[in-house]
Amino acid sequence: MRTHDRLSQLYNTTFGTEPVQVTVLRADGSNREIYRLLGPDNEQVIGVHGPDAAENRAFITFSRQLRGADLPVPKIFGYSEEHHLYLEEDLGDFTLYDRLKQERTGEEFPATMLPPYRAVVKLLPHFQVTGGRVLDFSLSIPRAEFDRRSMLWDLHYFKYMFLRLTGVQFDEERLEDDFERLTDFLLEGSIEHFLYRDFQSRNIMLRGESLESAEPWFIDYQGGRRGALQYDIASLLYDAKADLPAKVRNELLELYLDSLSELIDFDRDEFLRLFPGFVLIRALQAMGAYGYRGLHEGKQHFIDSIPYGIRNILTLLNTSFPVELPELAETFEWVAQDYQIPTKSSPILQDEKANHTPPHTTPLALHITSFSYKKGSYPLDETEHGGGYVFDCRPLHNPGRYAEFKEKTGMDEEVSSFLSGNADVETFWEHVAAIVENAVEKYQERQFDYLSVAFGCTGGQHRSVYFAERLAEHLRQHHPSVTTTVHHREQEIVAKR
Template structure:
């Protein structure tokens, strides 16, 4: 995989990258890496296992770029390997920017500094929908060319099976199916001739130099204009206030009228329906990732989604009779456990992460319960065999670079991450307080340290409610000369490697 990354990078920039860094996943099956050149030129390599999804993204990207829409440039593609190299838009998503602005203005219902950003995004959205919709090749749309009746029913059943059933919300199957069919007919009464971005939410808008750029539109297809506006304004991860939603919706409609005539009353009638179907689709995803896959971070958005449903119920629901669906929503809103974030109802979890040498035996049970993992890293090529690495450890850049060139490292890491993440999800759900994860190698200096550092960083980024304690057992057993040479690196990594 990395050979392909390097080849594509060299073809575009004229020289290979000097480093390849993993980018934390977004919940999809794609893997992303940031490639950095010696002059700090960067690109993002995306590995997508689904060729149809890759084909849709690449086709749409070229169409959007051709009319000047702010989407990443595609630098190179290896279609057979499922890898493409794209422009690096940085690391700041709209969600990140809102989160940072809230910290700076904690007393505000919504940070005033972010309102112009949302306005700018909603000024660009009609161009995607109307101008972009005229140029894209819907033959490449995946999994369907349109958000039609079949697509709508898929989303509604996704909500039924992955949220209602897993959250133990009672319903009458026959009556709910009848409502689903009636609801789909109502939704398709809207104008469905334009491009539907599909996942138009705060994590799929990047901010670079204050300007919005757009990613992850590979699920796009022909559909109703209302869907994407609903996705952005009712994004549970952000929680816009109702007056601001109204203001931003009007701003969007003002700019949409530059591209086509708009019957605002009719638009709003269908808008409420698309708000509901978007909330239901998102809740299905939260249920699947959270309840089924045991990834509790996805359950953090459920309380806000419930509040959004509650707001729809309070302000008139939708202009179609859906008695069983309405009853289901009322049951959801009346379920106390769904209105509270998991972190508020479960005791804290501490994950003890550490490295050790097998020469000194297995590590002590720090959690006091005897549970957890010990991973043996000795099947991975050992940097300690080379003189230039003998005085370094697994948190030093040269060692990290060496290890990440070994093909078995990423395979080992993927397996470890999957096992640990699954257990963390179960432990949080069941209210357990401690989990131990240790990595062992021959000397406890290179491979084990590298994986312990990497896992600790991953857990801190993706599970902010989890307390991570990181320790490298063999550091105190290294000769004095080696400890002295490690001091500089240790100071830089101290915040990450010292027990919290």
């Protein structure tokens, strides 16, 4: 039975009637399927299919416990543990991020968004303190506390899902040393309150006719566990795409601390001493998500968030950060070179459709040349672009020394068979292919449109021609979107592949 039909069945069991309409909604960054079900009297509920049974149990139980404590979370109407389905209260269509995007008409933070943000930060301490008292943390996944192991999981998630996918080089042992120092610093704080885990603008719904009086409601806390207070406010204020200015962040942080002080006694100075560390670990965890959902799965929202995340982290590390993290800082300096880092609040938030850079519709053109070192200089770059590589094939065994190959070229099967059976040739090819593959991917990511590769040998007849042809065929198979032109200069042959 389809998910659509099972949800209708659960709706009927819960409300005693069939829904008149079931509409699919999107779920960014999640494997869940989300639907809106319309009843016969135009009442609406949200239906969710979540493939992770443990995650569903945490969300259902946490929702009921938080709602029982008078906190603004959706009511759970029905739950089918067997089919991984549940029905919850429909909180509307607009998240805090949606409204920020609508209101932002320039580089400045819109004053109209201050009231809802203030309402959110005033409520957060209630979730953390009250939630810490009423929630059953035995249901928390994957662990009941945000402890050393959880922190290292997040840091390794960043390393493997972001750093590895970017291809940036780093010293792994030195980076692990940085991770240990950061974790030791974070564990100087207490772990006794509810840590929402993903407290950011896309997980806060706004209900109400005006922004001045809008009520925030909260979703997606199924990853919550016991942890430090600093983590969630850091998540909200340093939400990469929300791109809050420093002045707004500082105002909201002070308001949060004032609200927290009404509920518990705490050391304000100690809170602020540890705060930058939690900003950083949250930002690194988010970069891991941007890498996995964006670079790996190709989801544009996450790709768009990467430059903002890089800027936040660089700013943090370069502003009297309380822990020495030299390898992490150096690695981000290298990563930043591959992205256009925004310097101010970006108008990209006004209307993502209108303000995004248009997709790269011009395919990458790759020009491959074979040439002779004896018969002239390196191939000229007539585009004035200058980007590319020249590979010297002369260290390899030369077929031209044998009479049977004198009149043949690297395009002939006999020469190709002779060369491809040589171990040195295969080693040379593996290095060439890896270098060019990486360049092609980076050029396409950065929307460059031209790259040149040249192979030179003594006469420009055998080895250079062979590698030019082999590379062209390799690109045709593995990068069909690349327009490849091959020019065998000494053979006076030009071909477009």
